Amino acid sequence: MGNSLLAFILLCTFFSGNAEVRELKVKITLIANRTTIPAGGSVTLTCDLKERSDLLYQWFRETLPGNKITLDDQFTRVISISKEGIYTCRGWRRDPDLITTESDPVTILKTVLAAVKLQHSWSQIFTGETITLRCEIQGGEGKVWKYEWTAPNTNSPPTSSEYRISRVSVSHSGDYRCRGSSDYLLTGWNDAFTLTVSYKPKAKLRADNTAVPVGGSVTLTCSVNPSSSSGWKYYWYRDEKSSEALTTQDAVFHSNGQISVSQEGLYRCRGGRGNPVYYTEDSQSVRIGKTVTASNRPVVTLYPNWSEIYRGETITVRCEIHGGDTEWDYEWETNSRIKAPNQNEYRIRSASSSNSGNYRCKGRMKSSQHKTTEWSDSVTLTVSD
Known part of the structure; x- marks a missing residue:
């Protein structure tokens, strides 16, 4: 650092106070080890004058036409630079006073x-x-x-x-x-x-039920595969010819891609994203019906109808729907640890405490899956040791 400062002071004195500077009529050469500074790297420049070894050097950098600056802290023959621009150099010495011509320029890119x-x-x-x-x-x-x-x-x-x-x-x-x-x-x-x-995807529609229960709703879920795709908003439609998407007046909107509906009809969905909106193909349609309650109300009976049931006995829990010759599918609801099958009879061959609980049933018409009975009253089964 001390030598560089001394050289700079001598250089300033040399060019400002001595009019008898003799120009050394030898062409000095500027050599670059490369002309492009790599990302995070540097370029080595050499001011080459083989005939003289007793010179100091002056370096210049130009970044805009006419905007040439002197690198005041560089006086050696070889320098390392990390800034882009057009570089030149020349050599000089104090005694005897002389200076070389300036080198040809070398363009360094970054x-x-x-x-x-x-x-x-x-x-x-x-x-x-x-x-x-x-x-x-x-x-x-x-x-x-x-x-x-x-x-x-x-x-x-x-x-x-x-x-x-x-x-x-x-x-x-x-x-x-x-x-x-x-x-x-x-x-x-x-x-x-x-x-x-x-290729363009197709939306997928899934319904948790195809019949709206009395006073209830059905949840519909729309999705787009593959799961790695994202950014979708979902648009819902009811009836085949409708091009107007459902609004909050038609359905209850939950998380993106899921709604609840209480109206019967033919539903479909599609996904859309971007600006302008890009739409997937429509999903397959799902028909949602409305459940109608039949006047017949089932009754749960136990056979034999004894007040006390003991472990190991055989007993039948039966769902009976009276009136007409309608054929029914059956549904059971129980809090016992063993679930009853969806048939009109549940035969327990060797009763145990795990069969204890409340049992109730309802029927759904085979000819019209949207028509069901109400739930029966519950019957309690208690199995004792």
């Missing part, structure tokens, strides 16, 4: 990093969507850049930072790269961004 990014929060892309890829350059803020792209399925890629593809197709799948250049700055080709375009 490499910064570029990356291609998809401007969406989802990674799965489908045919027909509109997408935008962006070339982002780290460390190039405030610069005016010229961009280059390499991309599949195109002979004329854009020259801007954004690559917008309307109605993308499977043929757009492949590797995308970009690079830029600006004022002695440039990027290499970035690591490839691989775009995969899949």
Whole structure:
């Protein structure tokens, strides 16, 4: 540091106070070990004058036309630089007073990093969507850049930072790269961004029941596969010809993709995302009916109808629906540890305490699954030791 400061003071005195400077008519040569500064690296410059070994050196850097600055802290023959620009050098000495001519200029470029990014929060892309890829350059803020792209399925890629593809197709799948250049700055080709375009998906609709119970509702769930795709909002429709999506007046909206409905009808759904909105294919339709309560009310009976049942006895729990010759499907509800089958009789061959509990049943017409009876009164079965 002391030697550099002394050399700088001598240099200032030399060029300001001595009019008898003799120019050494020997061409000095500037040599660079490379002309591009790698990201995070440096370039070595050598001011070469083989005929003289007793010189100090002066270095210059130009970043804009006419804006040449002196590197005041560099006086050695070999320097390491990490800034872009046009460099020149010359040699000088004090005794006898002489200075060389300035070297030919060497342009040093600096490499910064570029990356291609998809401007969406989802990674799965489908045919027909509109997408935008962006070339982002780290460390190039405030610069005016010229961009280059390499991309599949195109002979004329854009020259801007954004690559917008309307109605993308499977043929757009492949590797995308970009690079830029600006004022002695440039990027290499970035690591490839691989775009995969899949065929248009179809929404899937699932219902927890196909009949609205009396005073209740049915929950419908809409989803889009594959599960890795994201960003979907869901749109619901009732009846085949309706193109108007359901609103909060028609259904209760829960978490995204799930609603509850209490009206009968033919329901379908689809997913949509992006701007403009890209829609999936409609789901299959699901018909939701309304449950009608039959006037027949079942009765649960025990056979034999003894007041005390002991472990090991055989007993039958029966659901009886009186009136007419209607055929029924049966449904049981019990808090016993062993569940009853959906038949009109539940035969217990060797009763145990695990069969103890309350039993009730209802019937659903086989000819009309939307028509059911009310629940029967509960009958308590207690099995003693």
